[in-house]
Amino acid sequence: MTTPVPLLRTVPVARGTTAFHFGKPAGFDFKPGQACDLILPGQAGNNGADTRHAFSIVSAPHEDELIFATRMRDSTFKRALAGLQPGATLELDGPFGSLTLHKKAERAAVLIAGGIGITPFMSMVRHAAHSQSTRQLVLLYSNRRPEDAAFLAELQALAAAHAPFRLIATMTDMAHATQPWDGATGTIDGALLQKTASGLNAPVFYVSGPPSMVAALRDTLEAAGIDEDDVRSEAFYGY
């Protein structure tokens, strides 16, 4: 069954990247890390790829909005999405998905996001800060340039405010950047993974992003000797 949700507003969150804020229906319950299908107005009975797309929920369960964010590419679905005005009603199918944090909070979590793969982790980090969770949470966030890194300023503020959360953001293409960056550069490699994991209690690794990035990061984790039972991932098919 689908649920109607009103579009409240859209907010640019990085270069070519938009967050869509919807009113949250009463009783709508989800876990940080879950996703929903967004269905264009009037298309609830249509299962075609041009009428519905899966998006991870950016907002945390305590918030009264449901927020999704996406790279605004020139696809049929996204052209239609871009044309919607506040007040438009979309249908929501979900929540679904199992990229949710493990139950044993004494085990650390290392979240590894490639680009727009940050979305499920935003919900987890917002929730952790709001609930004052004591779980060790480290986010490795890779983007080409600072201007591509959605929610970067918010993540930096969350890391400053919530001590168990640590942010390591890295840029892989500063040669083409227009914004300054004095943090890490280069891809996430085995050395960075091992350095990140040392000192953490029995970390579980979560990887999210475009399929090629997820596959490459899973290989890097394996080469770094991380047990595949401790790795969970979600590939954003379509990129």
Ligand SMILES: Cc1cc2nc3c(=O)[nH]c(=O)nc-3n(C[C@H](O)[C@H](O)[C@H](O)COP(=O)(O)OP(=O)(O)OC[C@H]3O[C@@H](n4cnc5c(N)ncnc54)[C@H](O)[C@@H]3O)c2cc1C
């Ligand atoms: C669980 C989940 C969560 C996601 N969360 C996000 C998110 O938070 N933000 C975000 O931007 N994107 C997310 N995605 C990806 C999103 O659903 C779109 O596929 C993506 O945004 C590309 O859409 P597009 O309109 O730009 O390209 P499209 O034109 O729709 O797709 C490009 C190509 O990919 C193919 N394709 C599309 N979907 C699939 C699929 N499911 N399996 C295999 N091939 C496919 C199409 O056939 C086409 O050839 C998520 C996907 C999944 C499965």
